[in-house]
Every structure is written in C-alpha cells, then in structure tokens.
C-alpha cells in the first residue's frame with residue numbers, strides 16, 4: 001500500500017495525513033466542504049459526495065480508503081467500495097451512523113446501553129416517554145455530534161421535537177465518563193490504549209485525562225468491552241468507545257469508527273499515537289506499541305480559547321496542536337494541547 005485515501009479534511013484527516021507521511025505513505029483527502037484542514041495531504045479533492053466522477057477518480061488514485069467522519073452517504077460508499085477496499089468496514093460504519101442500530105447491536109453482543117426507544121416521528125414520543133420515563137435525552141438517530149441534535153427532557157409535559165427520526169434514551173446517572181481507544185489490525189491483533197477520563201462542557205469534549213483514576217478492574221473491563229465490539233465488527237483501524245461509569249457497571253454510550261478526540265493524548269503519552277496506529281492498521285502494517293509512558297491531560301482549544309495560545313506555548317510540558325482553521329467561531333475546535341503531568 002502506497003497511497004491512503006481519506007474521506008474528510010477536518011483536523012482528524014489532517015493528523016492522519018501527517019502520520020501517513022511519517023510512514024512514507026501518500027495521502028489523498030476527499031472533502032465535500034471547505035477543506036479547512038485538508039491542506040497537508042499530498043492530494044486534495046474538494047467535491048460533493050454526489051459527484052460520481054470525482055469519487056471514481058479519487059478511489060482510482062488510492063490503494064485503500066479510510067475516513068475521519070462516519071456520515072458519508074451510502075451511495076458514495078457503494079461507488080467507492082466497488083473500486084477500492086474501505087477500512088474500517090461498511091458494517092462498522094452502518095452500525096455507528098445510526099444510534100438505533102448502534103444500541104441494538106451493542107445489546108445483541110451482550111453490552112449494556114442506556115434504556116432506549118425508537119421515536120420515528122413526533123407522534124411516537126409520548127409512548128416512548130411512558131416506557132423510558134424522565135429524565136431522558138432525545139437524540140436524532142443520525143448526524144449528531146458535539147451534543148447537536150439532542151434535547152434533554154426533564155418534564156414529559158411540553159416537550160419539543162428534534163425534527164428528525166430519533167431515539168429516546170433514559171438518563172444514565174454516571175459517576176464518570178471514560179473512553180477507550182482501541183486498534184485492530186487486518187490480522188485480528190488488538191492493541192488498546194489506557195482508558196481516559198473525559199469531561200464535557202456544553203456537549204463538547206473539554207478535557208481527557210490519563211490515567212483515568214478509576215480502579216484497575218474498571219479500566220480492564222472497559223478495554224474488554226472495546227475489544228468485544230472490535231472483534232464482533234471484524235474491525236480494522238482505530239475505534240473510540242465512550243462509556244459511562246455507574247454503580248451497576250459500565251454502560252456504552254456510543255462508538256466512533258475512527259480516530260477520536262479523546263485519543264489525542266496518545267500523541268504525547270505513547271510511542272505510537274492513535275493516528276499512526278490507524279494508518280498502520282488500514283495499510284495492513286503491524287500495529288505499534290500503544291503503552292502509555294506519561295501522564296497526560298489533553299485540553300481542547302474551542303473558539304476563543306485560541307487567545308490563550310501564546311501563554312500555553314510558553315508553558316513547560318505543553319505540546320501544542322493547531323488545526324490551521326480560520327475563524328475562531330464559538331464551539332469550533334481550533335486545536336488542542338497535551339500537558340505532560342505529574
């Protein structure tokens with residue numbers, strides 16, 4: 001394998017491109033939008049996913065196709081896959097593109113999720129609320145991220161509607177949120193990173209801390225859950241698994257079939273970070289050493305946080321990552337820092 005095709009030119013695609021370059025590989029990024037961060041790839045196509053000629057030319061120019069973003073239309077994936085392999089596979093994409101199939105799949109392989117109900121239309125909401133109870137969270141089945149497309153329901157009277165087919169989730173009383181970043185190679189070998197402790201603000205990931213500070217049995221259980229998911233999907237690549245820690249055990253929140261924001265700490269905490277690990281896996285290379293050699297706090301730089309960059313640059317033990325995006329709009333992820341701790 002010489003050239004990796006990456007669907008999506010955001011910061012994840014950018015960091016994957018850098019990792020591929022370091023391994024002597026070439027990258028071709030396909031970005032349907034403004035390609036805010038696709039500029040470091042060797043080749044960049046900016047065209048919509050509804051452009052068969054552009055998709056065909058892209059696929060023919062690469063050896064394998066991966067993605068930094070799971071919401072690629074099925075028609076585009078069908079065309080791409082008729083030309084080159086897509087890794088992680090279509091099943092992983094299908095399961096994680098839709099919160100209803102995701103939760104159904106997780107329950108089928110014996111993993112706990114929040115209680116949930118299908119809410120195809122607004123008229124189904126009252127029945128779902130009667131079953132799940134309040135408090136609850138209504139989430140669009142597709143396309144949500146950073147807490148978008150979600151409504152918290154405290155009082156079943158007078159609820160609003162997301163405007164799209166949704167799932168209603170019972171509210172999980174968790175003591176902490178953690179995530180596992182796991183890699184699975186083409187040969188089925190699995191390498192997991194230490195679970196990180198995640199703190200969100202306004203639905204957006206704020207910090208990830210390793211070690212997560214939870215008992216070893218919880219951390220081990222989290223890794224076993226992630227491995228079960230990866231094996232069940234015959235997964236190839238890096239995957240992020242978000243979990244809630246509860247007195248009754250771990251509850252899976254969601255899975256992301258790609259490198260994950262809560263895995264950015266691996267850039268400073270491991271010899272082989274999640275980006276290199278993903279490129280190795282999709283290129284059919286052996287997985288690298290994912291052991292953690294440092295304590296790290298990853299902090300996202302969101303919107304106006306970029307004003308703190310000069311000060312952070314001058315702080316010892318801080319590794320800076322900036323995504324080269326233009327305007328610092330509220331809620332926009334502009335970069336992150338990894339602080340080496342102790």
Ligand code: ATP
Pocket residue numbers: 114137139144145146147148169170171172173177200203205242253254
């Ligand atoms: P991401 O950017 O991680 O993809 P998302 O938009 O897909 O986010 P979720 O991960 O489903 O959203 O939810 C965002 C946050 O909201 C969670 O990290 C958690 O803090 C809270 N949350 C979501 N679902 C529940 C639930 N069922 N019970 C309690 N809290 C929840």
Ligand code: MG
Pocket residue numbers: 144145146254
């Ligand atoms: Mg999500």
Ligand code: MG
Pocket residue numbers: 242253254
């Ligand atoms: Mg999430």
